[in-house]
Amino acid sequence: MDTSAGAGGLIHFRWQSVRHLEAGSIDPHHQLNVFQGANAAGKTSLLEAVHFLARSRSFITHRTARLIRSGESEALVSGRISAHGSVHRLGVQHGQGETRVRLDGRDVTVLSESAWLLPLQVLNTEAQRLLTDGPAVRRGFLNWGVFHVEPLYRDEWRRYQRALRQRNAALRSGDHRLASAWEPDMVEAAESVDARRRRFLDAVIPAALSVAHEWLPDVTLDWRYRSGWRAGEALGTILADARGQEITQGFSLHGPHRADFRVITNGVEATTFLSRGQQKLLVAAIKLALIGYWSAASTQRPVMLVDDLPAELDRGHRADLVHRLEASGAQVFLTAIEGDLLPVAGDARWFHVEHGGISTTDG
Numbered sequence: 001m002d003t004s005a006g007a008g009g010l011i012h013f014r015w016q017s018v019r020h021l022e023a024g025s026i027d028p029h030h031q032l033n034v035f036q037g038a039n040a041a042g043k044t045s046l047l048e049a050v051h052f053l054a055r056s057r058s059f060i061t062h063r064t065a066r067l068i069r070s071g072e073s074e075a076l077v078s079g080r081i082s083a084h085g086s087v088h089r090l091g092v093q094h095g096q097g098e099t100r101v102r103l104d105g106r107d108v109t110v111l112s113e114s115a116w117l118l119p120l121q122v123l124n125t126e127a128q129r130l131l132t133d134g135p136a137v138r139r140g141f142l143n144w145g146v147f148h149v150e151p152l153y154r155d156e157w158r159r160y161q162r163a164l165r166q167r168n169a170a171l172r173s174g175d176h177r178l179a180s181a182w183e184p185d186m187v188e189a190a191e192s193v194d195a196r197r198r199r200f201l202d203a204v205i206p207a208a209l210s211v212a213h214e215w216l217p218d219v220t221l222d223w224r225y226r227s228g229w230r231a232g233e234a235l236g237t238i239l240a241d242a243r244g245q246e247i248t249q250g251f252s253l254h255g256p257h258r259a260d261f262r263v264i265t266n267g268v269e270a271t272t273f274l275s276r277g278q279q280k281l282l283v284a285a286i287k288l289a290l291i292g293y294w295s296a297a298s299t300q301r302p303v304m305l306v307d308d309l310p311a312e313l314d315r316g317h318r319a320d321l322v323h324r325l326e327a328s329g330a331q332v333f334l335t336a337i338e339g340d341l342l343p344v345a346g347d348a349r350w351f352h353v354e355h356g357g358i359s360t361t362d363g
């Protein structure tokens with residue numbers, strides 16, 4: 001670890017045996033990095049490699065093994081990251097079914113320790129799952145969102161999950177007394193998890209909807225949060241009342257593990273009303289608001305990976321999204337087949353991607 005922290009974010013990045021990519025390295029710009037190249041050149045693979053460094057897994061398949069270049073036995077990424085006023089060395093290696101993470105010369109066993117350094121979001125075709133998929137995806141968004149600004153959240157969420165697991169085990173064995181013994185712990189952790197989630201959403205979603213409103217002026221936008229238990233009632237009472245039924249089911253039906261939030265457009269679910277391009281804009285607005293919140297609330301520079309930004313967006317929305325990304329305070333990695341579709345206004349580093357090789361260009 002050294003103290004030449006500079007502007008923050010990923011200041012050096014190196015990869016080996018990742019998908020289609022030739023082994024290589026780059027020194028990313030602290031604000032905007034554009035990767036342009038033809039189909040199958042390796043642009044997405046580069047973003048995937050950055051994701052692998054930050055989160056120790058692939059963002060595409062959730063099957064990290066596929067990240068390894070065909071014919072090789074392990075993939076390796078490493079980087080120097082400026083965060084919290086210092087520079088950290090992070091390396092992630094995947095091979096033989098195992099992922100090994102090293103931070104500043106020591107092994108890391110808890111993912112959140114290394115993930116903490118690079119608060120990261122992805123905007124790609126999968127990102128629309130935030131709107132289209134079930135609540136688990138939105139809870140994941142909530143958990144990462146809160147985790148990066150409220151360090152205590154991770155412990156409270158873990159404490160809740162532990163109490164929930166224990167209560168579920170007691171329910172499955174039909175043990176009322178043991179199930180009830182775990183409830184006070186569950187309730188205490190649930191209340192603080194819920195309070196932090198509400199605070200986070202109250203800051204992020206209205207900001208997101210105000211940007212979305214500029215992009216979609218004819219759409220009425222609203223949002224709702226469900227804590228996971230009946231509004232206005234104490235979770236402790238709900239758990240006690242539900243215990244008999246839950247013993248039959250074998251799991252807990254109420255609590256923040258059932259939380260969700262939804263964006264409502266013209267009175268109905270966003271996904272039933274918006275076009276694909278409009279959904280992309282709405283998700284982009286949510287992610288922009290999140291990285292804005294992270295930038296303002298913590299000392300790390302967030303990283304935003306945007307795959308094929310021009311796809312599905314008209315010229316006006318494309319330009320506005322690029323400008324907002326440039327002003328977001330994040331370190332942005334953008335890919336595009338044709339760079340001239342991206343009206344970049346400020347300082348940026350441009351890279352040409354061809355047959356898995358990456359070289360800097362002057363734009």
Ligand SMILES: Nc1ncnc2c1ncn2[C@@H]1O[C@H](COP(=O)(O)OP(=O)(O)OP(=O)(O)O)[C@@H](O)[C@H]1O
Pocket residue numbers: 018019020037038039040041042043044045046066067068069070337353
């Ligand atoms: N594990 C792997 N080993 C070697 N090559 C791989 C591996 N996984 C994928 N590829 C190849 O990498 C190429 C895809 O690269 P990538 O998705 O990064 O391209 P891209 O530049 O983002 O393309 P597009 O603009 O078409 O989305 C494909 O040719 C694919 O067959």
